[in-house]
Amino acid sequence: MQKSDIVDKERVVYLPQDEMPTHWYNILPDLPEPLAPPLDPKTLKPISPEPLFRIFAKELVMQEVSAERFIKIPDEVYDAYVYLPRPTPIVRARRLEKYLGTPAQIYYKCEYVNPTGSHKPNSAIAQAYYNKAQGIERVVTETGAGQWGSSLAMASSLFGLKCSVYMVRVSYDQKPGRRTMMQIHGADVVASPSNKTKFGQSLLKSDPNNYGSLGIAISEALEDCLTHENTRYCLGSVLNHVLLHQTIIGLESKKQFESIDVQPDVICGCIGGGSNFAGFAYPFMADKLKKKTNTEFIACEPKAVPSTTRGVYTYDFGDTAELTPLLKMYTLGHNYQAPPIYSGGLRYHGKAPSLCLLINKGYIKSVAYSQTEVFEAACILARTEGMITAPETAHCVRYVIDEALRCKKTGEKKIIAFNNCGHGLLDLQAYDAYLNRKLLDYEPATINVPKLVNQ
């Protein structure tokens, strides 16, 4: 039968497997100024890599401080990427454009096309590989909504590692599906705070109904790591090496846009710790930092957890128990009690240091949205494009729709690209709440950022 001549190549843009980038992009050497160094949680002095070897696999620590612009993806990781499968397609949202009646063009990168349904495996696979290669037997981590935990559980099962996950209790109870997913992949999942750690025990003693937080779960995972032999800790966002692994998203996207001769004017994503946004945006940001382009970068967060729109740019702990090194970032304070919004992946008090620096220097603009306006946008996307996106992702869908409507007024033919970093198939009860007008909007909780370091 003859080939079809009606296919619209801009509609679904693929990248051949053997053109998948072979290296990750490390933005550190290209930043407008050096990152403020992480500080030792006890001495508050800059920390050297060595003590971190007990927490993370060596290679990951070295990547954390690497000055190399491009870092080779190991063959085993590359192979696992191809198998996810990667490269992931880019879709042009023509039906959404038509529905909005906008002259703008809207594209999204499909990072939900893999077994766990989000971008998280891009780093989970790399972290599982480096730990296995070092001879580590067990990795331990925390998870909020469960995207990271299920991705690390899957990656661990693929590389033959044991995996333990501390899952924020509110999600553990509200999202049994994600918990089951991790168990299918053979992971040991406990609700945090738990009785498995001293810190967890102390919290449960004072409040048996403590519904937990990402900061608490990180503290428990770290304590577990530090008190067990041949165990290392894995983190799903915030750190440089996690953002590094995620740049496969943007590196692929650049090639895909070049293949159809398109240059995005706006790069957009949601931010929890910052890894999906950075992974998509940094390869494009490299050109802006070199003054080659004038692309706009928009980071979207919840009004209930407004780290970059209402937080303070200062040194703070990454966890509640004050075990982690201090990072300079936009923070709501490491004791911030995030309201129970459905976007569990965006409930973290801080954000990635490199992302925060770029926001602080004006290279990235950040905006905040309430839960209901976010789900309204998600339903518009679903009814026009068919795709049901994660509540986290829907934060940037809201921006994209608003920007496209602005273009309708001004007549601008902007090219808007966003990272569709997760599907919402395990978040349908949140959609149900929205459709039945039971969804609540939340004001931010009390923001209390301790001044830990004189700057």
Add this chain to the structure above:
Amino acid sequence: MQKSDIVDKERVVYLPQDEMPTHWYNILPDLPEPLAPPLDPKTLKPISPEPLFRIFAKELVMQEVSAERFIKIPDEVYDAYVYLPRPTPIVRARRLEKYLGTPAQIYYKCEYVNPTGSHKPNSAIAQAYYNKAQGIERVVTETGAGQWGSSLAMASSLFGLKCSVYMVRVSYDQKPGRRTMMQIHGADVVASPSNKTKFGQSLLKSDPNNYGSLGIAISEALEDCLTHENTRYCLGSVLNHVLLHQTIIGLESKKQFESIDVQPDVICGCIGGGSNFAGFAYPFMADKLKKKTNTEFIACEPKAVPSTTRGVYTYDFGDTAELTPLLKMYTLGHNYQAPPIYSGGLRYHGKAPSLCLLINKGYIKSVAYSQTEVFEAACILARTEGMITAPETAHCVRYVIDEALRCKKTGEKKIIAFNNCGHGLLDLQAYDAYLNRKLLDYEPATINVPKLVNQ
């Protein structure tokens, strides 16, 4: 950066968009003997197409009885296919092969890669298009597990049709996620039996807790269609035109296997009504019917609903209220009370007539499995390949694993291909029951097949 040389082309096999088949394959003219004609439910005489025009869109009725071997895919449908996205990849399950230690090669076609997560959109999009093109305002259908209902709801929203879905009450209550999915896409969803139809009312009067069945839901959807203007009925399986639309799966697969110079020895799939199996298998069956190949075809069903392994090959109704034409098929009787297995998509009493003819003539072998052996296979697949499959699909995964282990004994290097027709992300509570040893196996219910026609 250079191209990678480590990519294993057999691992994920793509097909370029513009090589997606432009025509569906109609097996009717190639069958070993003509299909027994559908019979009028009242006169029990062969029914002519005309009365069916009130039930289905005209074009679909004509496809139902078409003698053309290839039928062109309309441009609007082709475009929507590309956008799903299609073609879908074929994956080689090397990790599963390695885990089993088998010399056999295992491949699967990824039909879960679309917003609703199953093969159902292949026909839902075509049916929505033909109804819209005819000027129909509303389509009505039934759904068991929800894969078909959510796919028709999505397709209807894409083509601007109203959509009403009668959802088997047991699924409506057990699977709120699927219900929400349909509502996100704007469909009107009611639990069946419902008070919206006379038949539903009569059932609820005698048993207010009637948990429903696919046969009952079909009866209600048909009554709704026949009592409302400008409304047509859509069916998700069993009928010739539905199987026709699904052949895009096998037509793509043949091209993909040819591109890596592989000829499957075994083609395998699960059967509920038969559409995913037929869609994958019939393009390969065409060669077997022409004696060109000696491929084995294996259809997998649940022991609790053993239509083809313990049913009778005879004329029966497609629904409980005896409204549909009679079809000659393997059936457990149109009043069969399927046990509440988690594979809601496999709880139908009958099967597609063309499929049943090919089983009866020995071209297809069918096998039956219990729920626990099916979930065991699904967890082996998940822990080796990462992919969490639907309980329905897991029935053929069980066969594939057993066959691969037989090859291990005999040393045969068989090439086994199965249709991975759905993911299990909305079936995680079933996995949870399995992992916690709470999953029950069921014997078949009483099989009572009335002799309706002298043959």
